[in-house]
Amino acid sequence: MNNLKKAPPVLILEDVAVAYKIRGGEIEAVQNVSFEINRGETHGIVGESGCGKSTVAWAVLNFLGANGYVKRGSIKFQGQELVGVTGEELRRLRGDQIAMVYQDPMQALNPSMRLGDQMSEVLTVHRDMDKKEAEKRCIEMLERVYMPDAANVMNRYPHQISGGQQQRVVIATALLNNPALLIMDEPTTALDVTVEAVVLDLIADLRREFDTAIMYITHNLGVVARVSTRVGVMYAGEMVERGTVEDIYKDPQHPYTQGLMRCVPKLGADKASSILYPIRGRVPPPNNRPVGCVFSPRCDYVREICHNKRPELLEFSSGVSVRCHFAGEIEADKWSPSDDILPPEIITDTSPREPILKLDNLKKYYEVQGSSLKDILGLGEQRYVKAVENADFDLPRGTTLGVVGESGCGKSTLIKTIIGLEQTTEGHAEFMEIDITDEISTRGEDVIKELQMVFQNPDSTMNPSYTVGQQIGRPMKRFSTVPKDEIRGEVIKLLESMRLGENYYDRLPRQLSGGEKQRVGIARALASHPNLVLCDEPVSALDVSVQAALLNLLLELQQEYDTTMMFIAHDLSVVRFFSDQVAVMYLGQIMEIGPANAIYAPPYHPYSEALLSAVPIPDPSAEQKHIRLEGTVPSAINPPDGCRFHTRCPRRELLPDGGAICETEMPPWRETAEGHRIFCHIPLETLNTFDPVITQKPEGSNHVS
Amino acid sequence: MLVKDYMTRHPIMISPETDASEAQNIMTENNIRHLPVVGDGKRLLGLITREKLHVPPSDLGSLNVWEISRLLSDLKVKGMMVKGKDLITTEGDITIEDAAKIMLEEKIGCLPVLEDGVVGGIITDTDMLAHLAHLMGATVQGVRVTIRMPDKVGESAKVTDVIASHGWGIYGGGGHDAPKQPGYWDAVLKIQGGDKEEVVAALEQIEGQEIIDVR
Numbered sequence: 001m002n003n004l005k006k007a008p009p010v011l012i013l014e015d016v017a018v019a020y021k022i023r024g025g026e027i028e029a030v031q032n033v034s035f036e037i038n039r040g041e042t043h044g045i046v047g048e049s050g051c052g053k054s055t056v057a058w059a060v061l062n063f064l065g066a067n068g069y070v071k072r073g074s075i076k077f078q079g080q081e082l083v084g085v086t087g088e089e090l091r092r093l094r095g096d097q098i099a100m101v102y103q104d105p106m107q108a109l110n111p112s113m114r115l116g117d118q119m120s121e122v123l124t125v126h127r128d129m130d131k132k133e134a135e136k137r138c139i140e141m142l143e144r145v146y147m148p149d150a151a152n153v154m155n156r157y158p159h160q161i162s163g164g165q166q167q168r169v170v171i172a173t174a175l176l177n178n179p180a181l182l183i184m185d186e187p188t189t190a191l192d193v194t195v196e197a198v199v200l201d202l203i204a205d206l207r208r209e210f211d212t213a214i215m216y217i218t219h220n221l222g223v224v225a226r227v228s229t230r231v232g233v234m235y236a237g238e239m240v241e242r243g244t245v246e247d248i249y250k251d252p253q254h255p256y257t258q259g260l261m262r263c264v265p266k267l268g269a270d271k272a273s274s275i276l277y278p279i280r281g282r283v284p285p286p287n288n289r290p291v292g293c294v295f296s297p298r299c300d301y302v303r304e305i306c307h308n309k310r311p312e313l314l315e316f317s318s319g320v321s322v323r324c325h326f327a328g329e330i331e332a333d334k335w336s337p338s339d340d341i342l343p344p345e346i347i348t349d350t351s352p353r354e355p356i357l358k359l360d361n362l363k364k365y366y367e368v369q370g371s372s373l374k375d376i377l378g379l380g381e382q383r384y385v386k387a388v389e390n391a392d393f394d395l396p397r398g399t400t401l402g403v404v405g406e407s408g409c410g411k412s413t414l415i416k417t418i419i420g421l422e423q424t425t426e427g428h429a430e431f432m433e434i435d436i437t438d439e440i441s442t443r444g445e446d447v448i449k450e451l452q453m454v455f456q457n458p459d460s461t462m463n464p465s466y467t468v469g470q471q472i473g474r475p476m477k478r479f480s481t482v483p484k485d486e487i488r489g490e491v492i493k494l495l496e497s498m499r500l501g502e503n504y505y506d507r508l509p510r511q512l513s514g515g516e517k518q519r520v521g522i523a524r525a526l527a528s529h530p531n532l533v534l535c536d537e538p539v540s541a542l543d544v545s546v547q548a549a550l551l552n553l554l555l556e557l558q559q560e561y562d563t564t565m566m567f568i569a570h571d572l573s574v575v576r577f578f579s580d581q582v583a584v585m586y587l588g589q590i591m592e593i594g595p596a597n598a599i600y601a602p603p604y605h606p607y608s609e610a611l612l613s614a615v616p617i618p619d620p621s622a623e624q625k626h627i628r629l630e631g632t633v634p635s636a637i638n639p640p641d642g643c644r645f646h647t648r649c650p651r652r653e654l655l656p657d658g659g660a661i662c663e664t665e666m667p668p669w670r671e672t673a674e675g676h677r678i679f680c681h682i683p684l685e686t687l688n689t690f691d692p693v694i695t696q697k698p699e700g701s702n703h704v705s
Numbered sequence: 706m707l708v709k710d711y712m713t714r715h716p717i718m719i720s721p722e723t724d725a726s727e728a729q730n731i732m733t734e735n736n737i738r739h740l741p742v743v744g745d746g747k748r749l750l751g752l753i754t755r756e757k758l759h760v761p762p763s764d765l766g767s768l769n770v771w772e773i774s775r776l777l778s779d780l781k782v783k784g785m786m787v788k789g790k791d792l793i794t795t796e797g798d799i800t801i802e803d804a805a806k807i808m809l810e811e812k813i814g815c816l817p818v819l820e821d822g823v824v825g826g827i828i829t830d831t832d833m834l835a836h837l838a839h840l841m842g843a844t845v846q847g848v849r850v851t852i853r854m855p856d857k858v859g860e861s862a863k864v865t866d867v868i869a870s871h872g873w874g875i876y877g878g879g880g881h882d883a884p885k886q887p888g889y890w891d892a893v894l895k896i897q898g899g900d901k902e903e904v905v906a907a908l909e910q911i912e913g914q915e916i917i918d919v920r
Contacts, residue, residue, distance in 0.1 A: 007713055008735040039715060078717040079731040092720070096747050127746030127823065137821070177747070178825065180715030211714035 008079065009036040010180050010213035011060065016073035018052070018059045027286045028071065029055045030237045032313070037181070042207055042214040044228035044245070046221055046260075048543040050283050052237040053217045057183045060215070061098060062090055078180060095126045099174035103186040105166035109158040115169055116154030122176045141172045144209075145202055148631070162632045164195030171202065178210060185217045192406040193571050194629045197614035200226050201628065219543065221264050222616030225249060233257050236284055236294040243320030249620050251332070253322040255299045258332045263548035264618050265573040267600075267694060275577055277337050278549035282513055293325065300338070301330055355394035356531055356564050357418070362427035362437075364388040364410075364417045368637055385636045387413040389588040389644075390427070395581075397531070400558065400565040402575030402596070404611070405585035408633060411568045414585070415534040418566075419451055432531060449479040452525040456537040458517035462509045468495070468520050469505035475527040494523045497557065515546035519553070526557060533558075535567045539574070551578065572608075573615050576600060584608045587644040588636060594676030603687030605678045606651035612693040623697045643667045643681065654682055708804050709797030711836050712818050712826035718743045721750055725780035729758050739815040739829060742786045747823040749794065751786030754814070758785060794819050797826065805833055842877020842895030848904045849895050851918035853883055856890040863911050864892065871907055873898030891917070 018030040030052040037043045045053050058064050060075055060082065075082040078097065085093070102108055110118050119141075120134035129137070135154065142150035145168045158166055167187060174182060184203070188196040204227055207214055216227055224231050225245055232242040233256065241254040252258045259279040281298040290296055296306040305325055315321045316328065324330070365384035374380035388410045395401055403411045416422045418429060420440035429436050434447055452475075455461040462471060472491045476482040482490045492502045498519040509517055518538060525533050535554070539547040555578045558565055569575045575582055576596060583593040584605060592605035599608060613627040629648045634640055640647050643662045652659030659681070667681045678687060718741045719728055728740055732755060742751040760780075765773050795804055795816045804816055808830065815829040842849070854860040861880075868875060876895045883889035896904055905919055 008717070008737070010715065039713075078715070079735045080717075080719075089720070092745060096743075096745070097715075097718075127748070178715075178820075178823075213715075 007039055009038050010078060011215070012036045012074075012076040013056070013060075014074045014076070016056070016059060016075060017071045018055050018064065018068060019071040020064075021067040021069075022287075028237065029068075029286050030059070033073075033232075033234075033239045034313075035232050035239065035242060037213040037215060039180075039213055040207055040211040041230065042203070042216050042228045044216045044218065044224035044231035045234055045239075046218060046224050046231060047234035048219060048283050048545060050236075050285070051234040052286075053219075053234050054185055055237075056234075057100070057185055057215060057217055060181075060183065061094060061100065062086070095122075096177055097179050098181045098183065099177070099179040101167075101170050101174050101182065101184045101187045103189050105163065105170045105190070106158060108170045109166060111158050113157075114154070115156055115158060115161075119154070119169065119173050119176065122173055126177060137176065138172070141176055142169070145169075145172045145175075145206075146198075147172070162195075164191055164199065164632065167191060167195075167199055168202070171199075171206070175206060175210065175212075179212060181213045181215065183215045183217070186219070187216075188223060189218065189220070193614040193616075194406060194610060196223070196616070198628050200616070203227055220616060221249075221260060221544075221618035225618050225620045226616045233260070236289055237286060238294055238323060240295065240323045241320065242322075243318065245620050247318055247320050249618065253316075253320060253327045253330065254295075254324050255301055255330060256295045258330070258335065259298075259300075260544065261332075261618065262335075263545050265576060266619050266622070267573040267576065267612075267615055267617050276548035276551060278547075278552065279545040280549075282515065282546065283543075293323075295324075300335065301326060353396040353398060356397040356432055357395040358428075358430040359391045359393055359418075360428040360430075362388060362391040362414075362417065362429050363425045364413050364422055365425040383637055386588050386639055387636060388417060389639075391590055393581075393583065393590070393593055395532075395564060395566065397564055398558075398562045399580040400567055400578055402579035402582040403566060403568045403585060404570065404572050404575060404582060406570065406611075406633060408587075408636070409585045410588040410636075411570075411585055412536055413588075415453070415536060415566055415568065419453055419534055420448075445479060449475075449481065449528045450531040452528060452530040452533050454518075454522050454525045454533060454535040454538045457541055458514065458521045459509070461521060462517065464509050467506050467508055468512070471509075471520060472524045472527050475524060479528045481528050491523075491527070494527060497560070498523045498553065513546075515542055515550065518542060518550060522550070522554065522557070526561065526563070529561060530563065532564045532566070535565060537568050537570065540570065547574075554578075571615055572600070572611055573617075584611065587633060587639055589644050590679065591645065592676075592678050594672070594678075595674055598672070598674055598676040601692060602690045603672065603676075603678060603684055604690055604693070605680055605687075606649050606682070607645050609690060609693055610650065617694065621697045623695050625691065625693045627693075643679075651682060654686055706801050706836075707797065708795060708799055708801060708816075708818055708828050709820075709826070711801055711832050712797065712828040713832065714826045716741060716824070716827040718747065718824060719753070719782060720744070721781065721783040721786070723782045724778070725758055725782055725785055726777060728753050728782050732758075739827060740782075741817045741824050741827060742782055743824055749792070749817055749819065749824050751782075751788040752792055752815070752817060753782055753786050757787060792817075795828070796820075801833070801836055804828055808833070840877055840879060841893065845876045845895060845897060847876055847895045847897035848899065848901050849893065849918075849920050850904060850908060850916055851891055851893045852908060852914050853886070853917050854890050854892065854914040856882065856888055860890070860914065861892060863914070864894070864908065867907050867911060868894075868896060868898075871899060871903070873904070 014034050016033045017028055019026045019028045033056055047053050059070050070083045116135060116138060119138040123129040123134035123137055124131060139150045139154060142153060147153055147165060147168050153161060188199050191199060218224055228245050230244050231248050232239045235256045241257045248257060252261055262277040263279060265276060279298055284290060292308050293306040293311050296302050311323050311325045313321050313323050314327045364387045366387055368383045368385055369375060370380050372380060391414055405411050413422060417424055420443055423439060424437040469491050472494060473487045476487050476490060492505060495501060495504055500519055539550050567575055579596045582596050582599040584591050584607060586607050591607050610627045610629050613625045627650055631648050634647055642664045646652060646662035652662055655661060661681050667679050670678045670680060670684045672684060717731060717735060721742050732738060732740060738755050740753040741749055742753055744750050793811050793813060793816060795807060795818055797818050797820055808816060815827055817824055818826040818828055852864060874897050876897050878894040880890060880892035883891045901919060905916060908916055
C-alpha cells in the first residue's frame with residue numbers, strides 16, 4: 001500500500017562473480033549476476049542443476065567454503081557491503097537479519113534434540129531471552145505456520161513428525177528473529193505435491209505478514225509461478241533473463257527460457273499442453289564454458305556472433321532484461337521443433353488388445369515386529385503394513401499405465417511385487433498367462449527376461465566398475481537372446497537408439513551425466529526385449545530439459561518394440577502425455593483408474609482432484625481450484641476403516657450425514673462408460689458436477705498474489 | 706490504521722561500533738535520514754540521525770588537516786547517537802495519529818517501533834506524509850471537493866446520501882473544524898464515479914452546505 005514511498009531494496013547484487021580455487025587455477029562458477037530484492041517481495045531464481053543458483057545464495061551469506069570467494073562485484077544487504085565482511089559482524093547478520101531454509105528439513109534439524117529446545121535456542125542465544133518466554137514465542141510461531149498441536153510438537157523429536165511438518169518447523173525457526181531476508185533453497189523439492197502446495201501457500205502468507213524479502217531458489221518453473229513476483233533465470237552461471245513472472249512466462253525472450261517453458265508439462269486444458277520439447281545437449285560444466293554466449297551450443301537461433309562475443313544484458317522498457325544478442329527479435333510463437341527433438345506421434349490404437357498383465361485383488365502386506373514382550377515371544381497379535389491393497393486391473397499389450405500418488409502410497413511396492421522383488425501376500429497376478437505370485441526363485445528365465453525394470457536413481461543401479469557395454473550386454477548374455485558374437489553389435493544398436501553412439505561402449509558410469517546414465521539404464525532394461533517394462537520414477541532425478549528428452553525417447557522405444565509399460569510418477573503432469581491409462585493410488589489403494597484423458601477431467605475422485613489442484617503449473621494465467629488436504633497420510637499399519645481417504649477427504653460433506661458411510665464401509669467401484677473407475681461412495685452423477693480443476697484465467701486479470 | 710501497518714519493517718540498522726563516516730555513507734546511499742543502532746538480537750541501543758552526525762565547525766577550527774582526518778576516523782556511532790532518556794520509541798499497536806502526536810510533541814522526525822522489545826520497524830515523518838496522501842486519496846483519480854457544513858449531527862450523512870444515490874464512491878477524505886469560522890466543519894472528499902460538474906451539481910442541492918473548493 002505504501003507505494004508513494006520508495007524504500008530501498010533489501011538486497012542488491014551488482015555484477016557478482018564467484019570463483020572457486022582449484023588445483024591449477026580457479027573456476028568462475030557464477031558471472032555477472034545482478035539483481036535486487038525489495039521488502040515483501042519474493043524473487044525466484046530458476047535454472048537447471050549446476051547453473052549456479054545455490055552458489056549465489058551462498059555468496060550472500062559467505063558460505064562459499066574455504067576455496068570459494070566473491071571475485072568481483074558487490075553484494076549489499078540493507079545498505080551494507082557484505083563482500084569481505086567476516087567474523088562477528090557476519091555472525092550477527094546471519095543470526096538477526098538473514099535466515100535460510102534448505103531443501104532437506106531433516107538435515108537442518110538436530111535429530112537428537114527436542115524440537116522445542118532447538119527452536120528456542122535461537123531466541124535464548126541471540127536475544128538473551130529467558131527459556132519460558134522463548135518457548136511461548138516458539139509455540140506462537142509454530143501456530144502461525146499452521147502446525148497442528150503446536151505445544152505438543154515442541155516436545156517431540158524431528159523423526160516423530162512428517163516431512164511437511166519438519167519443513168514448517170524449519171521455516172518457523174527461520175522466522176523467529178523476524179529476518180529482513182529469507183533465502184529459501186529448494187524448500188519444497190523433497191516434499192509431496194499436496195504438502196508442497198500447503199507450504200507454498202504458507203510462504204506467500206508469511207511474506208505479506210512479515211514484509212520479508214525472499215530469495216526463492218528452485219528448479220521448478222511451476223513453483224516459481226506460484227510464489228514469486230519477479231524471477232531470474234540462470235544458465236551456466238549467468239543470469240540470462242530477469243523480469244516479472246507475468247512477463248517471463250507469457251513472453252520469454254531468451255532462447256533458453258523459451259526452451260525451458262517448452263520442456264515442462266503445463267497440465268492445461270488439452271493434452272497438447274503436455275507435449276514436451278527437450279533442449280538438445282546439456283549444461284556445460286563451469287570449467288568448460290563456451291566463449292561467447294554460454295547458451296550458443298544449444299541454441300536454435302545461433303549465429304556467427306554468438307560464438308565470438310559475449311552478449312550484454314539488454315534492458316527492455318517493460319523492465320525485462322535479457323542476455324542475448326538477438327533479444328526482442330526472436331519470436332517464440334514462430335518456433336518449430338527440429339526433427340531431432342520432435343516427440344514421436346502417439347498412435348492411438350483403439351482396437352482392444354489382449355491383456356499382458358492381469359492383477360486380481362493383489363495384496364502386499366509387510367509384517368511388523370512389535371517391541372513388547374508379547375510380540376517378541378510371538379504371542380501378540382501380528383500387525384501388518386498394508387502396502388498394497390486389492391490392486392485389480394488388466395494391462396493390455398503395448399499400452400502404458402501411469403501410476404501416480406504421494407510418497408508412501410505403495411506405487412513402488414506394487415511394481416516390486418509384480419516383478420518379484422517382493423512376495424505377494426494374497427491375490428493373483430498373471431503375466432502372459434503365467435502365474436507370477438510364487439517366489440521369484442521358482443520363476444523361469446523366460447518370464448524374468450520379459451519383465452524388466454528401470455530404476456529411479458541411475459547411479460545406484462549401475463555397477464561402477466563395469467563399462468556401459470558390459471552392463472547392457474549382460475542381460476543379453478544371461479538370457480541368451482543374442483548369439484555371443486553379435487552382442488557387441490546389438491549393444492551398439494541399442495546405444496544408437498538411445499542417441500548415445502558407439503563411443504559410449506567402453507565408458508564407465510562415472511564418465512556419464514545423469515541423463516546419459518539413465519539412458520543406459522533404459523537400454524539395459526530393453527536389452528532382453530522384454531514385454532513389460534516397469535519404470536520407477538525414471539526421470540524424477542533429472543533436470544527438466546533432460547527429462548523431456550528421456551520421456552520422448554521412452555515413448556518412441558515403446559512404440560518401436562511394442563513394449564508394455566508401467567510408469568510411476570509422483571505428479572500427475574508428467575504421465576499425462578504418454579499414458580494410455582492412469583491409476584491414482586492412496587495409502588496402498590488404487591483410488592481411480594481409467595483412460596488418461598478421463599482422469600484429468602471430471603468426474604474426479606476427490607483425491608485426484610486434490611492432487612491436480614496441488615500441482616504447481618508453470619503458467620501464471622492458469623487458474624487452479626484451491627483444495628488443500630488437511631492432516632497427513634495416516635499410517636499404513638493402521639489404515640482408516642472404510643474408505644482410506646475419509647480422514648482427509650474434502651468432499652465427504654456431499655454425502656448424507658457428512659459422509660458417515662465413508663468411515664465404516666469400503667466404497668464401491670463406480671464405472672463410467674469409457675472404462676474409467678472411481679473408488680468412492682459419492683455417486684457418479686455428483687462427481688460429474690465438479691468443475692474442472694484447471695481453467696484459464698480471463699485475459700487481463702493476471703495478477704500474482 | 707495502526708503504526709504496525711504503516712511503518713517500514715526491516716529498517717536498515719547499524720551496530721554501535723560502526724564508524725560515523727560509514728553511517729553517513731549508508732544514509733546518503735540509501736537516501737534515508739534515520740538509522741536505529743542495535744546490539745545483538747536487534748535490541749535497540751540508540752538512534753542516529755543526520756543532525757547527530759553533524760560535527761560543529763568550531764570543534765575543528767583549531768585543528769590542522771591531519772588532526773581533522775584523525776578525529777573523523779576515530780568517530781564511532783556509539784558516541785554520537787541519541788540514547789538513554791532522549792531515545793523515544795513506540796509500540797506497533799498504537800494509532801497513527803497517536804504516533805504523530807508524540808512526534809510533534811517531542812519535535813522529532815522518527816520513532817523506532819519496538820515489537821517484543823526488539824526493533825520491528827521504524828516510522829518517520831515521511832511515512833506520515835505518505836499516509837496522509839493515501840488517506841486523502843492521492844493515488845486514485847477522482848473529484849476532490851471541500852464542503853463547509855454546520856457542525857451538527859446529520860450533516861455528513863446528507864453528503865454521503867447524495868453520493869450513494871448517484872452510485873459514486875468515496876475513495877479518501879477527512880475533515881476538521883473550519884478555520885476562522887466557529888460552528889462550521891470542513892470536509893474533504895475524494896469522489897469517484899462522476900465528473901466535476903456532476904459532483905458539484907449534485908452536492909449544491911444540499912441546503913446549508915457550501916462547496917468551497919473543487920478540483
